[in-house]
């Protein structure tokens with residue numbers, strides 16, 4: 418089946434191609450031929466093994482990281498040899514065992530070195546710098562041309578000391594196109610003040626252009642598709658507003674609990690873990706105005722504007738939940754008030770969205786795993802077919818699993834009778850793009866950092882407004898003024914959340930279920 422792609426070749430396999438919008442982006446594709454050191458700090462941890470190293474491996478497999486230029490360093494406190502680290506991550510890199518795969522995997526693993534040290538140790542970072550420099554010299558890199566990418570796969574508490582150490586001991590010269598970039602993970606702070614303090618500390622050490630605040634939802638295929646769908650299609654331009662849209666849901670569900678991350682999660686909770694970052698970023702792309710161009714700063718300017726238009730959250734438009742058994746985890750306090758589920762209604766006070774609720778919902782240990790955006794349209798005036806009760810038009814963007822976009826609409830039920838039925842126009846990616854392997858979010862975002870493209874990363878002012886929106890609510894939860902409602906693992910979450918949804922205006926379609934089409 419043809420992919421129908423005529424203008425933009427977004428293939429990831431052609432290194433020289435670079436960006437899909439070459440004339441629009443300020444990227445640094447030409448630098449991809451120079452010596453590159455990728456340093457994963459926190460290499461012994463969960464994110465590193467599950468996401469960072471696999472993403473690097475996929476980039477290597479596709480030719481984006483070349484043995485001739487690249488070296489990868491793991492750094493953490495745990496005492497490990499190079500081979501110990503390789504063994505730890507090996508199982509997460511590939512499940513195929515063709516001889517070609519095995520050979521590529523073994524070449525990739527040979528690029529990895531491990532340095533052990535603490536996050537405030539001068540000796541540790543001096544040793545790290547020595548290893549990186551030796552690699553650069555071995556590649557005949559000219560001073561001032563080499564690139565150093567530091568990926569902080571670490572708890573945010575150690576960001577300031579790690580950044581100080583990098584600044585003091587591990588910077589390279591950058592006068593001939595070389596650079597030092599720092600990727601920091603979320604959660605970036607715990608509230609407005611702590612995030613601002615952290616931003617100020619990092620801001621003293623690095624320029625904004627050197628800092629990449631990663632939110633991996635911005636690397637998901639259908640999230641990246643949002644601006645294209647909204648602004649490259651005549652269909653949507655006139656409909657995307659308060660005149661036509663009744664309500665919008667942005668939903669994240671997981672069918673498993675905190676699973677070994679209880680200690681971390683209990684300190685943060687579902688709003689800081691998912692809603693304040695992943696879902697709010699998606700909201701920005703759904704609700705923002707058309708940017709002047711695709712330049713990262715133009716896009717991020719619009720994201721900031723829409724966030725600034727969000728009204729203070731009303732407590733009656735919040736439902737919190739905690740799944741039964743959450744506190745059985747020994748790393749979670751017996752008196753924990755941390756929500757593992759939340760539904761929060763946000764209201765955007767601007768010309769396009771006044772009166773349209775944006776319902777952000779996220780939960781762990783629910784009955785399914787999925788993330789989607791559900792845009793529900795208003796009723797059709799003048800219901801001559803008496804079909805109103807069957808359900809409203811909806812445009813659903815399924816971010817995962819089974820990426821898809823489908824439009825629920827009313828059609829004549831096929832047959833002799835004149836009756837109506839709910840059906841769908843369906844673009845299921847698995848079916849439509851059979852030959853395309855959708856890249857992992859981290860893979861795409863790490864490539865962006867190498868290219869110097871900050872479009873899909875969170876700017877400091879964006880982060881500040883995001884915290885401004887949620888901090889008053891979070892402080893009330895932290896102070897125990899709001900209590901989560903208990904819900905059964907494997908359920909839809911508290912029934913009160915569905916009541917809030919209905920109150921906000923969402924009308925459920927009964928008797929209709931979208932089933933992702935399959936090839937057989």
Ligand SMILES: NC(=O)C1=CN([C@@H]2O[C@H](COP(=O)(O)OP(=O)(O)OC[C@H]3O[C@@H](n4cnc5c(N)ncnc54)[C@H](OP(=O)(O)O)[C@@H]3O)[C@@H](O)[C@H]2O)C=CC1
Nearest residue numbers: 459461462463464465493494495570571572573602603604
């Ligand atoms: N895991 C995931 O799925 C996701 C994680 N993230 C974010 O990525 C970052 C890393 O997450 P993750 O890998 O799960 O975290 P881990 O708890 O696995 O920590 C990573 C490494 O940091 C070191 N470390 C852990 N706790 C401390 C501490 N209190 N002080 C100093 N060092 C410590 C440990 O290495 P050592 O002891 O060897 O030094 C550990 O191996 C976090 O900011 C997290 O929020 C974001 C999205 C998803």
Ligand SMILES: O=C1O[C@H](COP(=O)(O)O)[C@@H](O)[C@H](O)[C@H]1O
Nearest residue numbers: 603633671690691695788817858
């Ligand atoms: O950032 C996080 O995301 C994961 C979910 O990521 P996904 O890409 O699988 O949807 C979540 O499990 C984790 O709690 C959170 O920290």
